[in-house]
Amino acid sequence: MPIADGLPSRVDDRIGGRCSVLRPVADADVSVQKGDCCSVTVAIDSAFDRAVNAAELLVVSDFDGTLAPLTGDAMRVHPDPVGVAALQQLSELPHTTVAVLSGRDLQSLAKVAPLREPVVLAGSHGAETAGAQETANEQQQRLLHSAADALEAIAEQASGAFVEYKPYHLALHVRLVADQEHASRMLEEAASIAANIDGLSATFGKCIVEIAATTCTKGTWIQSQQQATGATVTIFAGDDVTDEHGFAALQPTDISIKVGSGATGARYRLADTAAISQWFARLAAARAARYSAN
Template sequence: MTPADDLSPELADALRRAAGAPTLVIACDYDGTLAPFVDDPTLAVPAPGAVDALERLAGLPRTTVALLSGRNREALAQVSGAAAPVVLVGSHGSEWEGGFDTPLDDDELARLARVRSALEEIVSHTPGAHVEPKPTAAVLHVRPVEDPDRRRTAMSEAMAGPAAFDGVFVTEGKNVVEIAVREASKGAAIERLVEQTGAEIAIFIGDDVTDERGFARLREGDIGIKVGDGQTLAGYRVADIPAVVGLLAHLAELRG
């Protein structure tokens, strides 16, 4: 079976169209799209062949490939092993190679400290949960919590508590709540990549509710691909991570 055999006829046609674009942007989410979810986020390594396919695409003329993740950029580089010419964009699109556009001001720093403290309080009575600090956000992770009721309770406490603070921006995902003090958008990041490159077509691949902001900002003719089940604004869908790797390898063959 070839990678193309796992694609719907409509998606196969869309990829052929994208392969012929003079300039192409390909942006991929990381966790749940190229790497399986695990309890310890530092151990979420890419699926076999994923980085090879990205690097092969990134080496083609007039082809920009980006990993677009909610992780901070340094953590994304460490866990993925990806490097230039693959572009790494962290913190849901707000953190680029040069860092953030402007540092947090005193009010934002104070707000971030308050958010982290509130989430740590939830973690203190939720065995298995932990808080991931980010430069502009704090993230509650409840995936390792064994009791489903405690998992739901922790998420509800986060949404009713620090997620309701003034001046914060909330992204609720699969067993995570990220609370930022500066707005970020994967959709805006994709638009920035398109503007920088002049790409006629952009492809965005993602699996989580956080990726819907990326799908929502795609232009007519762009290609959004949802991984797995669930409602989506994406026009196309694949079943799982191996299908994503096969799709990328197939696109590299078409464009190469």
């Protein structure tokens, strides 16, 4: 199976200055743009009133790199308290649905994301949703098992590399590998495993390649939630290559926000976790004021 569901589009996306590699970025119809971390495709304030006044608002945020700065230890992360409080406040407003949609497996996400219902938690790029009963089927488990040994062999090439096991994915992490060029070669080698096993696909992220036994993406999950909630405006904020699937799923009236630097198909850009957290806080205050005035 070709890399990233056979998508031919590849961009030299030097996100974060480490682990650079030629990466597939999104669906073939995504318009990818480059820019520094402070540039914007369109001034984001132009979308603010549309979000505040949406008849039915769906707010979806990635976790790592968006709500919480990236760290070397996945279980020792520090979500921005401003962003967390804002999403919680938004979730309790009328006609407003809030979700955190992560590449982490759901169990890991629930441990590090300090958010409570009615915020929806979704892991494994949307393959797992809190309260649902999804499990990998026998065929998916076999596919992942068939790639595991080869992926572990690649991880053994360098200190700091390791394989993460998720219900629907295997992930090779190389953030802690000192030699960046070797790390990039390891990621490419890992992706080639999926290319040789029908039913698997590979997607690159920040210092990671994920091998998937599912066709679920952040884009397909967002679309299902749009249908379920009847959202008239959807906001999706994310920082990584896998978030491009989510950006591609949005309509022109929706609000896609790239957090940080790197090529993107998102319409808007904010510099970092602090910036998106402050924007969520402004949105929560303004939307709350709208309902309190009615």
